[in-house]
Amino acid sequence: MGRRLLLTNSFLFIISLLSFLLPSLHALPLSTNSRWIVNNTGQHVKLACINWSSHLELMVAEGLTKQPVDVISKKIKDMKFNCVRLTYPIYLATNKTLASQTVRQSFLNAGLSKFILADLQANNPSIIDLSLNDAFQAVVASLAKNNIMVILDNHVSKPAWCCGYDDGNGFFGDQYFNPKLWIKGLTKMAALFQENPYVVGMSLRNELRGPSQNTKDWYRYMQRGAEAVHKANPNVLVILSGLSYDTDLSFLRTKPVSLSFTGKLAFEVHQYSFSAGLDWKTKNANQVCGNMTNNLMKNAGFLLDQGYPLFVGEWSVALSSISQSDTKYLNCLLALAVEHDLDWALWTLAGSYNFKDGILGKNERFGLLTQNWTDVRNKSFLQKISVIQSPLQGPETSYRQSHKIIYHPSTGLCILKKPVMGIKLGNCSESDHWTYTPQYTLDIEGSYLCLKAKGLNRRAKLTIDCQRRGTTWAPISASKLHLATRLSKNTTACLDVDSDYNLVTATCKCLRSNDTCDPGSQWFKIADANDFYY
Structure with a gap:
C-alpha cells in the first residue's frame, strides 16, 4: 500500500512539474541544421553549459551536502549557463543493486561520518x-524547473574518478566497459527521460582512451549506441566523442558515420591547456596558440564544414589561481570559440567533492564555485566568457544581416565607437557593425569611419581618411591574433590595450620564437556576428 501511494504521489508530482513547464517548452526539442543546433522554430540555440559531476563512487551529484539542489540549479541559471552536462556512470542504469540503494546507504557504505x-x-x-536512480532524476527535475537544458554524459561505466589511461573504463572491451551492457544502459537512460523535454542530448561516452582503442571498434559500437539511443528517445541530440581522450575525430574526415537518422547528430571534442604539456609555459604563445588552433581544427573542427555541430564538452583553467600559461591558453581558446561560435561545456561547477581520493569535501581548483558552493570563485572569469554564452552566428534563415565584431579575449570585451572619433572596449552585445574590407581597413558600417593608428604608444582613433598609413590592419604572428599596421616605411605597430584599458598602438610583442611573454593585451579576433530576427 505504501509503495502504491508513493508511486501515485510520484506520478502526480511529474504531471504537476510538466504542467508548470509546458508554457516554456514550445521551442524544444532541439535538432541540427547543418553545423548549427536549432530549436523547433529553426532558431539557433547556443549550448553554453557547465559540467556537474555525478559519476564518482557515491553516484550522487556533487554539492548536495553543501547546498539544496534547487539553490544550485538557480545559481547555474543566474550565472547565465543554459545547459548542464550532467555526468553519470553506466552502472547507474545497469546495476540494480547499486542503483537501488538510497543516497543515505551510499554514504554509509563509503564509511562517511554522521556529520x-x-x-x-x-x-x-x-x-x-x-x-540513487531517483536522486539523479531529482537533480534533472530541479534543472528543468529552472529552465536549464541537460546533456546526459556517460562518463564511465564503474563509478570512479576519470580518467586513467589504463583504468579499465577507457575503451570497449576493457575490464569495466562491456559494450553490450553499455548499450543497454544508454537505452535505459534515454527511455527514462523520454518525457522530459529539457533532456536535450546524450553524450554517449566520455574520453575514450587506452591501449586497446581503435577506429574499427569505435565505428561498430558508437553507431550501435547512437541507433539505440535514437530509437529509445528520438527527441535527444546524439553526441559522439572521439579517441585519445576525446581529442581526435580525424578518422571521420574520410569515413563518416552511417546512421539511419538525420538532424540529431553532433560531435564532441575536449581541449585543455595541459594537452600541450608545458608548451604554454616554455614556448612562444603565438606558436602554441597557432598549433592548438590548427590541431583542433584538423582533428575535429573540420566537422563544422561537413555540416555537423561541434560541442567542446570540456575545457577550463584552474580558477582558484589562473596562471600566466593558463591565461594564454584561455585567450587563445576564447578567440577560437568566438570565431566559430562553438557550443561548449565548462569544466566544472564543483567547488568541492562529496568524497574523492579518500578526502571529504576535497577542493576542486577548476571549480567555478567556491569550496562551500556558495559563491563564484572568480567573477572576472564569468565576465570574460560572457560573450560566448550567447549565439553570435546561426543558419542563414535566422538572421537579417551579418557584420564583424573586434573581440579582445583578454578582457572579454569588443571595440566600440565613442564620441569625438574615439574608440573604447565595451560589451560585445553593444558592438558597432564593423566590416573588414578587401583593402584591410576596419570600417564601421553606414559611416565613413575606419580605425586608424595615430602613432606608437598613442590612442587609436576613428578617421574618415581611410587611405593613409595606419588604417590597414593585418593579422600577423602564428596565432593570427595580432592586428598590425604600418606607421611608416620602417615602423609597424600592433593594436594594444594599455593598463588603463585604453586602445593604443604599440610595438608588437612576443613575436620572436624564443619569447615566452604573454601577448594577451595585443590579441584581437575579427569575427562574424549576425543580427537575428528574434
Missing part, C-alpha cells in the same frame, strides 16, 4: 532517502 549525513539531511531532506 556529513547531517549536512546532506539539512540541505536535501527530500533526496537523502531516495534511491
Whole structure:
C-alpha cells in the first residue's frame, strides 16, 4: 500500500512539474541544421553549459551536502549557463543493486561520518532517502524547473574518478566497459527521460582512451549506441566523442558515420591547456596558440564544414589561481570559440567533492564555485566568457544581416565607437557593425569611419581618411591574433590595450620564437556576428 501511494504521489508530482513547464517548452526539442543546433522554430540555440559531476563512487551529484539542489540549479541559471552536462556512470542504469540503494546507504557504505549525513539531511531532506536512480532524476527535475537544458554524459561505466589511461573504463572491451551492457544502459537512460523535454542530448561516452582503442571498434559500437539511443528517445541530440581522450575525430574526415537518422547528430571534442604539456609555459604563445588552433581544427573542427555541430564538452583553467600559461591558453581558446561560435561545456561547477581520493569535501581548483558552493570563485572569469554564452552566428534563415565584431579575449570585451572619433572596449552585445574590407581597413558600417593608428604608444582613433598609413590592419604572428599596421616605411605597430584599458598602438610583442611573454593585451579576433530576427 505504501509503495502504491508513493508511486501515485510520484506520478502526480511529474504531471504537476510538466504542467508548470509546458508554457516554456514550445521551442524544444532541439535538432541540427547543418553545423548549427536549432530549436523547433529553426532558431539557433547556443549550448553554453557547465559540467556537474555525478559519476564518482557515491553516484550522487556533487554539492548536495553543501547546498539544496534547487539553490544550485538557480545559481547555474543566474550565472547565465543554459545547459548542464550532467555526468553519470553506466552502472547507474545497469546495476540494480547499486542503483537501488538510497543516497543515505551510499554514504554509509563509503564509511562517511554522521556529520556529513547531517549536512546532506539539512540541505536535501527530500533526496537523502531516495534511491540513487531517483536522486539523479531529482537533480534533472530541479534543472528543468529552472529552465536549464541537460546533456546526459556517460562518463564511465564503474563509478570512479576519470580518467586513467589504463583504468579499465577507457575503451570497449576493457575490464569495466562491456559494450553490450553499455548499450543497454544508454537505452535505459534515454527511455527514462523520454518525457522530459529539457533532456536535450546524450553524450554517449566520455574520453575514450587506452591501449586497446581503435577506429574499427569505435565505428561498430558508437553507431550501435547512437541507433539505440535514437530509437529509445528520438527527441535527444546524439553526441559522439572521439579517441585519445576525446581529442581526435580525424578518422571521420574520410569515413563518416552511417546512421539511419538525420538532424540529431553532433560531435564532441575536449581541449585543455595541459594537452600541450608545458608548451604554454616554455614556448612562444603565438606558436602554441597557432598549433592548438590548427590541431583542433584538423582533428575535429573540420566537422563544422561537413555540416555537423561541434560541442567542446570540456575545457577550463584552474580558477582558484589562473596562471600566466593558463591565461594564454584561455585567450587563445576564447578567440577560437568566438570565431566559430562553438557550443561548449565548462569544466566544472564543483567547488568541492562529496568524497574523492579518500578526502571529504576535497577542493576542486577548476571549480567555478567556491569550496562551500556558495559563491563564484572568480567573477572576472564569468565576465570574460560572457560573450560566448550567447549565439553570435546561426543558419542563414535566422538572421537579417551579418557584420564583424573586434573581440579582445583578454578582457572579454569588443571595440566600440565613442564620441569625438574615439574608440573604447565595451560589451560585445553593444558592438558597432564593423566590416573588414578587401583593402584591410576596419570600417564601421553606414559611416565613413575606419580605425586608424595615430602613432606608437598613442590612442587609436576613428578617421574618415581611410587611405593613409595606419588604417590597414593585418593579422600577423602564428596565432593570427595580432592586428598590425604600418606607421611608416620602417615602423609597424600592433593594436594594444594599455593598463588603463585604453586602445593604443604599440610595438608588437612576443613575436620572436624564443619569447615566452604573454601577448594577451595585443590579441584581437575579427569575427562574424549576425543580427537575428528574434
